[in-house]
Amino acid sequence: MNDAWFQAYVLLAFRIDKVLRLIAKDSLLVDYYYGPPIWKAQVENEPPTPAPVLLQNAEELGAMLAHLDLESQRATFINKQVRAMHTICRRLCGETFSLDDELRLCFDLSLPLTKTPETEFEQAWARAEETLPGTGDVLTRLVALEQRLALPPERSEQIVSFAYQALAETRRRTQAFVDVPLDEAISVELVQGQKWRANNQYLGNFRSRIDINLDIFTSFRDMLPFACHEGYPGHHTELALKEQQLFHERGYVEQAIGLLISPQAVISEGLATLAPTLLFTPEEQQHWLTEQLLPQAGVKITPEEAQWESPVGALWMGVRRNAILLLHEGRKEGEVKDYLKQYLRIDDRQAQQALAYFQRPFHESYTFTYTSGATLLQPWLQGADRFSIFASFLAEPLTPSALLRQEG
Incomplete structure (x- = not known):
């Protein structure tokens, strides 16, 4: 029974992945796979599975899980993974979830979804500006230093x-x-x-x-x-x-x-x-x-330049997390993009890339996995x-x- 169950687990994952990729080519569920090749090939060679059938398969998989003889830690891990796939199938069937529920059901996270105060971002930039070598406009100094620390295109x-x-x-x-x-x-x-x-x-x-x-x-x-x-x-x-x-x-x-x-x-x-x-x-x-x-x-570079640290790395996830919460408040995309540009000091192209990343299905919630x-x-x-x-x-x-x- 165990072998059949794990085959069904893998097949369900690949079938969900196939449907997600049809919705958006860069949206996916399966990140890597090194199990039996025939299981992957089976899904590749079959038509996409309708969402209601995927949901039924996920429910059956969850019901059968209790009958497997598994170690406690392993059983908990698998149960949470199956719950995540079940939630994805519910969403594919048209059900909607709050961000709180999606994080809990898909990622096993219960979080206080509060924004990081913008004053923290502003203070981080103020400290960085005080120590950034050079004179003149801070963004000009920042761009000049980063250009020196980057490989030229050629x-x-x-x-x-x-x-x-x-x-x-x-x-x-x-x-x-x-x-x-x-x-x-x-x-x-x-x-x-x-x-x-x-x-x-x-x-x-x-x-x-x-x-x-x-x-x-x-x-x-x-x-x-x-x-x-x-x-x-x-x-x-x-x-x-x-x-x-x-x-x-x-x-x-x-x-x-x-x-x-x-x-x-x-x-x-x-x-x-x-x-x-x-x-x-x-x-x-x-x-x-x-x-x-x-x-x-x-x-x-000078010792002062070597010691200076851009706040972008430290603020990257916090600012993006706030941007996601703004989107869930109903703010317009242009406003959220300006928010990213303001607090990360990035250009329009970079802000658009960040916005596009977490606008893919489920990737807005994926951003929370890092922090x-x-x-x-x-x-x-x-x-x-x-x-x-x-x-x-x-x-x-x-x-x-x-x-x-x-x-x-």
Whole structure:
């Protein structure tokens, strides 16, 4: 019975994914898959399943789950994943949900949906403006510094070489507390025309391909955070460990498929978001940048410029979260785009890209996985044992609500 149930679980995920992609080509449910190829091929070769049939399948899957003989933690994980798919099917059938309910049902998150006060954004920019080297208009100074810290278009392909160096450094530090599979590997590719900066595509067999979007990602400052988030000890490390320890060693078939609209994503994005601060202090990041990377790129900056940190990275998620809440209040798109431009100090094209990203089906709620996942995991990573706890989280089938209960 178990084998048939897990086959049905995978087939449902791919069938929902197929329908979502018809609604919007860049909207998807399945992020990666390395299970039996025949299951994926079956869905590829059949017509799209009507939404009411998907909903019925999800209900049947949930009802059968109680009859499976599963370990408690695994059963909780699977139950929450099935609930997420069931909710997606309800929405595909025309049912509407508040943002609160969508976060609870799809991502296992119960959050106070209050906006971050704009005064926090303004104060962050005021502090940054005081320390930003140079004179004159602050935006002019900011653009000039960022241009110096970015590869010019004619040398953009060099970013691959620098990305590999950053991945090598983060891998070296990760190996101090994580036993990564011996034959794991990451390849880096350049893309354009995407709404994201970088993306990890996990391929199975402990392999990942990381795509870097040249339309957005050109700054040397982003190198170490990128390598930590997408590679070590972030997404690639997590998925390689789960493939090794959960799929191969324990037979957890559900780990072979990644569902973006699910509690699984909250834990994954939370771990990846916290990964840079786990490996590096701000001073260590700055030292690596100025001593290792910038000399190779022929970039010279002053110590004051090296120490200066743009508030954009710290404010990025908070401002976007507020923008989503504004949309749910009924604010017009133009007003929300101006909001993004004002508090992130980005141009019209960048604001439009950010707006388009979370206007895809379910992606407005997905934005909360980064901040909420990090907030959920952060209290566990405060002590001297934070590295061992982080390592254990990388290889466990966790759910947000279960972690919250344990912390309480």
